[in-house]
Amino acid sequence: MLSALLALITAAVFTGAALYINVAEQPARLLLDDGPLLAEWKPAYKRGFAMQASLAILGCLLGLVAFWQFNHPGFIAGAILMIANWPWTLFVMMPTNLKLMAATDGSPETRALIVTWGGYHAVRTTLGSLATVAFLWALTAH
Numbered sequence: 001m002l003s004a005l006l007a008l009i010t011a012a013v014f015t016g017a018a019l020y021i022n023v024a025e026q027p028a029r030l031l032l033d034d035g036p037l038l039a040e041w042k043p044a045y046k047r048g049f050a051m052q053a054s055l056a057i058l059g060c061l062l063g064l065v066a067f068w069q070f071n072h073p074g075f076i077a078g079a080i081l082m083i084a085n086w087p088w089t090l091f092v093m094m095p096t097n098l099k100l101m102a103a104t105d106g107s108p109e110t111r112a113l114i115v116t117w118g119g120y121h122a123v124r125t126t127l128g129s130l131a132t133v134a135f136l137w138a139l140t141a142h
Contacts, residue, residue: 015129
């Protein structure tokens with residue numbers, strides 16, 4: 001049961017962090033002028049990526065262990081939803097991330113990229129939320 005509870009906790013922490021970015025950090029960041037906007041985004045992105053990437057992997061692994069132990073489809077669904085953050089980030093978000101990391105000055109173009117990035121990040125929040133619900137569903141069945 002420990003793996004199942006830890007999977008749920010990991011998914012909830014991932015979701016909470018992702019939601020914070022979408023509802024607090026990103027709106028506050030967009031109030032900045034273009035130069036400070038980019039300057040704030042870069043270190044925040046690096047820290048957030050390290051944390052959320054680790055949580056996505058951990059949540060997936062814990063979900064797989066819980067599925068192996070309890071054979072409930074909610075655990076495999078949650079695991080898939082957690083790891084889905086990786087291909088979403090690598091294939092959809094990464095081109096925008098790389099452009100922003102390479103940018104040296106804030107501009108209307110970098111602002112537009114950061115706005116686009118925020119929309120992409122909302123998908124990560126959704127994936128985490130769905131994983132949390134899937135793990136909770138599986139846990140309530142036991």
